[in-house]
Amino acid sequence: MDDRKKKLTTKSSDAAASDKHINRRPRRGFHVHMTQNFLLVWLDSNIDLENNDECKMTMSKLKKIVDMINPFTDVDECVRFVKNVKEEQAFMIASGSLGQTTVPIVHDLPQVNTIYIFCGNQARHEQWAKHWPKIKGVFTDIIPICKALKQAVLDCDKNLISISFVTTSYGTARQNLKQLDSLFMYTQIIKEILLTINFEQQDFNDFITYCRNIFAENPKALQAVDKLTHEYHDHPPIWWYTQQSFLYSILNRSLRMMEVDLIISMGFFIRDLHNHIAKLHQEQYAGHARSKSFIVYHGQGLSETNFDQLNKTKNGLLSFNNFLSTSTDREVSFNFIRQTIRTSDLVGVLFVMKIEPSIVSTPFANVRDVSYFEEEEILFSIHSIFRIGKIQQMDNDRLWRVDLMLVSDEDPELQVLTEQIHKNTNPNAKGWDRLGMCLIKQEDFNKAQDLYNILLDQTTNDREKADIYNQLGLVKENQGEYQEAIAYYQQSSNILEKILSPTDTRLAASYSNIGLVYDKMGDYSKALSFHEKVLKIDQTNLPPNHPNLAASYNNIGMVYDNMGNYSEALSFHEKALEIYQKTLPSDHTDLAAAYNNIGWVYRNKGDYSRALESYERALEIQQRSLPPDHPDLQDVRKSINIVKKKM
The missing domain is CATH 3.40.50.2300 (Response regulator)
Incomplete structure (x- = not known):
């Protein structure tokens, strides 16, 4: 079933996302990024x-x-x-x-x-x-x-290690993902994606080429790039990470700033580093008699804003959105934060972390024997999650101790949150496309465009190109850049017209997107033309009560309403309503949208009593199916008040 965008219930058109190949290496030129924080x-x-x-x-x-x-x-x-x-x-x-x-x-x-x-x-x-x-x-x-x-x-x-805070006191099941720290969600998705990708030598070569370009005027950095080129497989990933060279800096910054093109280009190293930590964890802790919990320390300076957020999240969850270095020696971490408050305006925080070795969901390992500096250090993989415990002031008003406990995937609140994220981030999409869809949903459109431009450049498959052009069109549509959106959507449909039957429902989804953008642009004749193409395909392929047929009637009704042809608009909206009444539960939001659209037509005609009747039916359904503060509820209530004043 292809998703159609409808008034009040706009949906992304992710045509056949489930059969996408997993995308790997970018072959295009990268943006010139800062490489350090x-x-x-x-x-x-x-x-x-x-x-x-x-x-x-x-x-x-x-x-x-x-x-x-x-x-x-x-x-x-x-x-x-x-x-x-x-x-x-x-x-x-x-x-x-x-x-x-x-x-x-x-x-x-x-x-x-x-x-x-x-x-x-x-x-x-x-x-x-x-x-x-x-x-x-x-x-x-x-x-x-x-x-x-x-x-x-x-x-x-x-x-500058990025930290996310997740309040759980009101129940993570009701967590609004747009209110959730986006980095918490992005790093979880990135981690899941990277573990599904088979990287190749070319991925490494592309990253080396990028590094040579950005360090062209830095002889010392170029020497480090040469060393990485020739010796990458001579040393373990943890050795490279703890060397704190350009590799360490680029990785930390790209994850902190969510620079998706750099994350994609460094994906091979992030995965290698994670796998190395996981392997050591298995050797050091799994199956051993030693299962006693232990304490590690991490010192970090936090801004006043982040420290306030930490205080508000007591008993909630905290995630480090990067690889995390900790020490078994309290004084090492404590001396670091004492130095931090002497040289900055930051609040010094000593994180005291209780670790259960049996937890395998977040790999961690003692890296002394494989570290560049051969220091006693416990290194955690990306996106380690802790429960925040006691927060207490130390011997200075800018020095604080915060107790943390490593959380396993079996933690009930984390389970609910993880399921919520998974459910709402296009779980059927494959590879980096899933992150792109998430970025669009979170309205992070510039990053989404960066990602899809990379995916477009790396594929030679026409079907994949059509899907990527569609997503770029969706990005531009959401940014209000309608001419560019039309151009991308048209490129998608041009490809689909060459490889699909003229009556294929995937073409209908593409035409529908173009029609909706023309409607937003006020070009109603073109909008109507594309929606009629969609209706013709739907009538060929679908049974008379199919929801997508209702969506086509709805979209044509919207265009006629905008054109001022209210009798035709009402006719098409009533056809949509009839299908929804037969096929959807009585509290479905699409049913509410149909009543709302009919209310708009009657309102535009000046038939305020019938408009009020339709709006009230829409409101009744929405009150049963939507949270009290949902914007659709607010819109319908506003329409009801306007109509009542006109009666």
């Missing part, structure tokens, strides 16, 4: 990267630590840039004179992490710099700045 701003009136060798040498040293460096010689331009930084943390190096002017303006911006003063007269500038906590020193040499910066960016990455 931070950038560097360098402000000095003497910067001259064309002619000054000292400036070139300074830039070269900084490039070994931060990929994105933004040099400025003008204070106003620099300030404008810093104020427009939204998603990254900004480190700043400023000359003494320009810093004295700029620091008071940018110091309290939350995106400004740390400031270093680089000058020729240390004693002079230390006098004013000591009044600004984010200034971490006044230097006359770039080398100590680089040393401090290297540690600061590592700490920054650790504090």
Whole structure:
């Protein structure tokens, strides 16, 4: 059955999603993304990267630590840039004179992490710099700045691990997925998708090509890319991850920012890393007599907003939407958060995590023997979920201890939430298409477009192309870009016309989408033409009481209503209502939509008593089938009030 979009009950047309192949590698050029969670701003009136060798040498040293460096010689331009930084943390190096002017303006911006003063007269500038906590020193040499910066960016990455909070006190069964933190849902879906895909050597090659392009002007990073190219299979995935090279940075940022094209390109590594942790978990814990629970620690700085959310979610669920490093040594994690509150405005949180080794749904493992640094560390796979316990203040009003307990898939509330997510995220779709449909449902249209553009470029199958063009049309339609939506829908139908019978119901779905967009554009004659094509196909293939036939009558009725031909509109809407009355339960929302549409026709005709009667029938059904705050209920109540005032 193909889904048709109807007034009040718009549905996605995912033609035959269940028989899609699992999509693998992208072959198109990637967007140029930030590769790290931070950038560097360098402000000095003497910067001259064309002619000054000292400036070139300074830039070269900084490039070994931060990929994105933004040099400025003008204070106003620099300030404008810093104020427009939204998603990254900004480190700043400023000359003494320009810093004295700029620091008071940018110091309290939350995106400004740390400031270093680089000058020729240390004693002079230390006098004013000591009044600004984010200034971490006044230097006359770039080398100590680089040393401090290297540690600061590592700490920054650790504090930017994405966390989702899920309140369960009101029952997860009623969780509105649009109110749920989208990253919680996306990372769960990504994890499920990656475990179904068979990656190939070409996936690895494509990622290496991408890295060579973005690091073209960074010799040190290119050396790391060369090492990955030639030695990837010589070291285990955990070794590469704990090396904290560009691979670590790109992975952390792409998952935090949900940059879907990068996630797809790194899919091979995410899966390899997960599988390595799962294998170690099996070796270390499964089937062993040692089943006693144990404690690990994780220190992280949270913004005031995230900390408030944590407090509101006590006894609820918390998920780390990335791979999570923890320590068996409390002091390691505690020292990290003490350092964090000294050098930032963040709230330091010591997560104390109780772990049951028998839990296998979230793999974790001691990685000391396979880690780059050979340190005692417990590494959790992506999307580890914990129950939030006691939250208590420590010896400082910005230091807090939070007790967590690792949750298994058998946790009742998590089970209900997982089932709800699965049910509402197109479970029949295969591979990355499922994520795309979820992004559309969550109204994350730009990311959905990125994903479908990649899938379009990677397929040579006409049927898959038709489905992807349809989804791109749906994205553009939802964005209100109707001409582009028509173009995509038309490309989909052009392909289907070549490979399908003229009476195939999948063509009807494609024509229906085009007709509905033309209706939104006010081009009613074209809308009517496409809806009549749909009706002809439906009448050929379907029994007289089929719901899709009712949908065709409904859509034609809508067009006639918009054209002012109310008698024809009423005729078609009544045909739709008759089918729904025979085939649907008495509390079905499509039945309510049919009454609502008839109410609109009578209202437009000026027959307010009949309009009121139809609206009230629609309201009666909706009150039985929809939550009290549903927008469709509000719309019908509004229509009833308007009609009553006109009577």
